[in-house]
Structures are given as structure tokens and as C-alpha cells.
Amino acid sequence: MEQKVNENIRLAVQKKGRLTDKCLDLLKLCGIEIENYSERLVVSSRTFPLDILFLRDDDIPEYVQDGVADIGIVGENVIEEKNISVGILEKLGFGKCKIMMANPEHIPLNSPLDLEGRTIATSYPRILKNYLNSEGLSAKIIELSGSVEIAPALGVADVICDIVSTGNTLMMNKLRKGFSIFESEAVLVKSANKELSMEKIILIDDLVRRIRSVLNARRSRYLMMNVPKVSLERIMELIPSLRSPTIVPLADEELVAVHAVIPSDFIWNTISILKSEGASGILLLPIENMIS
Numbered sequence: 001m002e003q004k005v006n007e008n009i010r011l012a013v014q015k016k017g018r019l020t021d022k023c024l025d026l027l028k029l030c031g032i033e034i035e036n037y038s039e040r041l042v043v044s045s046r047t048f049p050l051d052i053l054f055l056r057d058d059d060i061p062e063y064v065q066d067g068v069a070d071i072g073i074v075g076e077n078v079i080e081e082k083n084i085s086v087g088i089l090e091k092l093g094f095g096k097c098k099i100m101m102a103n104p105e106h107i108p109l110n111s112p113l114d115l116e117g118r119t120i121a122t123s124y125p126r127i128l129k130n131y132l133n134s135e136g137l138s139a140k141i142i143e144l145s146g147s148v149e150i151a152p153a154l155g156v157a158d159v160i161c162d163i164v165s166t167g168n169t170l171m172m173n174k175l176r177k178g179f180s181i182f183e184s185e186a187v188l189v190k191s192a193n194k195e196l197s198m199e200k201i202i203l204i205d206d207l208v209r210r211i212r213s214v215l216n217a218r219r220s221r222y223l224m225m226n227v228p229k230v231s232l233e234r235i236m237e238l239i240p241s242l243r244s245p246t247i248v249p250l251a252d253e254e255l256v257a258v259h260a261v262i263p264s265d266f267i268w269n270t271i272s273i274l275k276s277e278g279a280s281g282i283l284l285l286p287i288e289n290m291i292s
């Protein structure tokens with residue numbers, strides 16, 4: 001076991017935070033299971049030649065860049081702020097957030113021009129500076145490592161630039177959501193500089209393929225419904241991205257069962273039309289994996 005460690009791919013994952021459980025859930029769906037990870041820095045999977053390195057998210061881009069880890073899962077916001085050269089292998093669809101401007105009521109923030117000459121508190125000085133430069137604006141940046149949202153109330157800054165997902169923290173601090181300057185989600189990255197062995201390249205390809213299958217499945221549902229034969233043509237026109245649905249005859253000769261893979265968000269916009277065309281017994285099932 002010990003000798004094998006070097007051949008395993010090394011994946012850096014956030015040790016404890018918003019991305020941890022989602023990363024481990026994704027790996028599990030890819031058939032990569034680990035046990036008793038809570039206390040240890042490095043854990044090997046029993047089911048795939050992979051070691052997980054549990055790290056602070058801020059350290060992940062550098063570990064990947066330097067080749068200590070072969071690949072990593074981290075927010076795009078962290079990569080951008082650290083200015084580290086890693087290559088994105090896949091966007092993972094979770095950990096979505098925005099870096100946004102937010103302002104107290106008495107300071108208007110209707111357009112980027114309202115930032116001119118202001119003092120802005122942020123934990124993302126690099127992203128903010130790049131944004132201001134790209135807009136040709138000058139403002140004073142106050143860098144804070146946490147609790148940025150209290151800066152206006154303390155008189156430290158006029159407005160803030162911080163990471164937001166729901167906006168609850170802003171509301172609690174009587175700040176209004178302004179405009180977004182950066183959008184982020186968790187991504188799988190590899191070093192842009194370091195050469196990997198052919199064995200590792202093959203394993204990483206395999207992992208990426210598994211991840212894509214899981215993500216595709218997440219974006220899809222398996223739809224089953226009974227449809228009057230007379231409405232079949234119209235209903236088929238309604239169902240998108242469907243090359244060849246399964247159509248099954250039923251004991252009731254006026255009906256057929258239609259089974260199809262559809263985009264997850266499609267059904268809610270279409271359900272009332274399907275019903276008005278006489279569709280019944282509509283079932284929508286999750287798909288665990290969709291292998292292409």
C-alpha cells in the first residue's frame with residue numbers, strides 16, 4: 001500500500017468548508033470512496049488510485065501549480081485572486097457565488113461610475129483592482145481578511161466588494177446588493193506547468209470522464225408519462241433534446257407510455273401544457289450516471 005502512493009493521482013480538496021461535502025459527494029458518485037477522512041491530511045481511496053489531500057482552499061491553487069497535488073477542486077474566485085497558473089479541466093456546477101459590490105443606503109451605487117473616488121473594503125483586492133482598471137476607475141482599496149460587511153458601519157469604507165451567494169449576510173448588515181464583478185463556481189484544475197506521467201494522465205482522463213457523466217446526469221431527469229395517442233405528435237414537439245424517446249403500448253389502446261431523458265429544468269415550464277394535452281401519471285426520476 002505504502003509503495004503505491006506515488007503512482008496515485010493526488011487531488012487537493014478543501015479540508016473543512018463549503019466545498020468539502022460537495023466534493024466528496026461528487027467523488028462518491030464517480031465511484032471514488034474514502035473512509036475516515038476527518039482527522040487526516042492525506043487519505044487514499046479504496047476504489048480508485050487516488051489520494052485526497054485536505055487543505056485550506058486558499059492553498060489549493062499553489063499546491064496544484066507546484067505539483068504537490070496533481071489536480072485540485074477549488075473556487076474560481078480563489079484562483080483568480082491568487083493569480084496562479086492552473087488549467088481548468090472541468091467546471092463542476094456547485095459552490096456558485098458572485099463577487100459583488102454592496103453599499104449602505106446613503107451611498108448610491110447605480111453604476112460602476114459611482115465607485116470613482118470611493119473607499120472600498122474587500123478580501124479580493126486583486127479581482128477588484130483588475131475590475132477598476134478595466135473600467136478606468138480609481139478608488140481606494142482597503143484589504144480586509146474577513147467580516148468585510150461591517151466596514152461601512154465602522155466608517156472604514158464607503159462600500160464593500162465581497163463574495164455573495166444568498167445575500168443574507170448583506171441584509172443583516174443593512175447593505176444592498178450592487179452589481180457583480182466576478183462569477184465563480186468550483187472547478188477541477190491541474191497544474192499549467194508541471195508535466196505528468198502517462199499513467200497519471202490516463203487516470204485523470206478517466207476521472208474527468210466520470211465527472212462529466214455525473215454532471216450530465218445531474219442536469220437530466222428520466223421522464224415517464226402516459227399520453228393519449230392523439231396528442232403524441234404535439235407532445236413530442238414539446239420535448240427538447242430528445243432524439244428517440246421510448247414509446248410503449250399500453251393495455252388501454254388509446255394511450256401510450258412515453259419515456260425520455262430531459263433537461264432537469266424543462267419539466268416545470270412544460271408540465272401544464274403536457275397535462276392540457278392529456279398526459280397523466282407523470283413521473284420524473286433522478287439519473288445517477290449518464291455514460292456517453
Ligand code: ATP
Nearest residue numbers: 017018019056057058075077095096097163164165
Ligand atoms: P478555508 O478554511 O478553507 O480557507 P474559507 O472560509 O476560505 O475556507 P468557505 O467559506 O468554506 O472558504 O468557501 C469556500 C468556497 O466556496 C469559496 O472560495 C467560494 O468559491 C465558494 N462559495 C460559495 N458560496 C459562498 C459564499 N456565500 N460565501 C463564501 N464562499 C462561497
Ligand code: ZN
Nearest residue numbers: 056057058059
Ligand atoms: Zn479560505
